[in-house]
Amino acid sequence: MxxxxxxxxxxxxxxxxxxxxxxxxxxxxxxxxxxxxxxxxxxxxxxxxxxxxxxxxxxxxxxxxxxxxxxxxxxxxxxxxxxxxxxxxxxxxxxxxxxxxxxSPHSVAEFAWALALAVDRRIVRAAHRTREFDFRLDGLMGRDLHGRTAGVVGTGKIGTVFARIAHGFGMRLLGWDIDENPYCLALGMEYVPKERLFAESDLVSLHVPLLPDTYHLVNAEMLGLMKQDTVLINSSRGGLIDTDALLAALRAGRLSGVGLDVYEEEAGVFFLDKSLEVMTDERLARLMTFPNVLVTSHQAYFxxxxxxxxxxxxxxxxxxxxxxxxxxxxxxxxxxx
Missing domain, CATH: 3.40.50.720 (NAD(P)-binding Rossmann-like Domain)
Structure with a gap:
């Protein structure tokens, strides 16, 4: 057969x-x-x-x-x-x-951290500069993650690995999920309503499946609760984030950085070579214009x-x-x- x-x-x-x-x-x-x-x-x-x-x-x-x-x-x-x-x-x-x-939950969790560090420390911009022998540090200042708050949205297998790495950085842990994970509790995680998680976290990482209840979980309301300098990471499913609301927040100067390995309209774009075509998805094209946004092509599992x-x-x-x-x-x- x-x-x-x-x-x-x-x-x-x-x-x-x-x-x-x-x-x-x-x-x-x-x-x-x-x-x-x-x-x-x-x-x-x-x-x-x-x-x-x-x-x-x-x-x-x-x-x-x-x-x-x-x-x-x-x-x-x-x-x-x-x-x-x-x-x-x-x-x-x-x-x-x-x-x-x-x-392997480590594949996705480790990649989510790669996005978080790359965004926080402006690594992609720095690499582009040094390839052109521009060694200035202007605009490349990041911040320590130690002592800051990581909000883990979804504490299943992947979210737990992400939380363990955050704990290794010495971060305070906030979690949101239907059930509390004993392993995460042992790390010192405090489970809180999602509104409090988004309001208090310096870094928010999404690790929930895409369901009717989680569609556009990160919307204008949640983005409005976040600190001006929060880092947002999504390595789960693109539909968790309302792209229009995210673009509005970025245009308003909110969020220190965004790392996206997924995008809600990625079908027909991700995994394909579109370099010789006009990008007809205006929202994705707009996301790419922000210097504090890093988009990868659904490779966290890879x-x-x-x-x-x-x-x-x-x-x-x-x-x-x-x-x-x-x-x-x-x-x-x-x-x-």
């Missing part, structure tokens, strides 16, 4: 192929595509029972109906997030949907360790499908209610 994978990155492909060869040998072959799965590209999956999707694919009801009609029965998402998949439609169509419920774990879990999800098994990774299955 030929299995098709969408949105496969150049560095991901050999890892995925090696895992496939080891697990399936000649039983199944893998066809990797760079293009993303959406309404226009869905016909390329014709006849493939198993489809491996990426986080930037669009698996709405229309795409799922097309896939089901052409023989697809399993969607194996190579990511933790699944807000791009219409699970209700998949259930109605009798499809199985699985995801990667866990991979380490050898994390990609290896994602690949191994995806292979297990395929094996479970053929064995008619479910696991903690199963989101939709014909045998589940």
């Amino acid at each position: 030929e299995i098709i994978a969408y949105g496969v990155l150049a560095d991901e492909r050999p890892v995925l192929q090696a895992a496939f060869d080891q697990a399936f040998g000649d039983r199944h072959t893998l066809h990797c595509l760079k293009l993303f799965l959406n309404r226009d590209t869905a016909p390329t999956a014709a006849g493939r029972e198993v489809v491996l999707s990426s986080v930037n694919d669009t698996l709405d009801a229309e795409v799922l109906r097309h896939l089901a009609k052409s023989g697809t029965k399993l969607i194996a998402q190579r990511a933790t997030g699944y807000n791009n998949i219409d699970l209700a439609a998949a259930h109605e169509l009798g499809m199985t949907v699985a995801r990667v419920s866990y991979y 380490t050898r360790d994390a990609v290896g774990q994602i690949t191994e879990t995806t292979v297990r999800n395929i094996e479970d499908y053929f064995a008619d098994r479910t696991s903690e990774n199963t989101l939709v299955h014909p045998g589940l209610g």
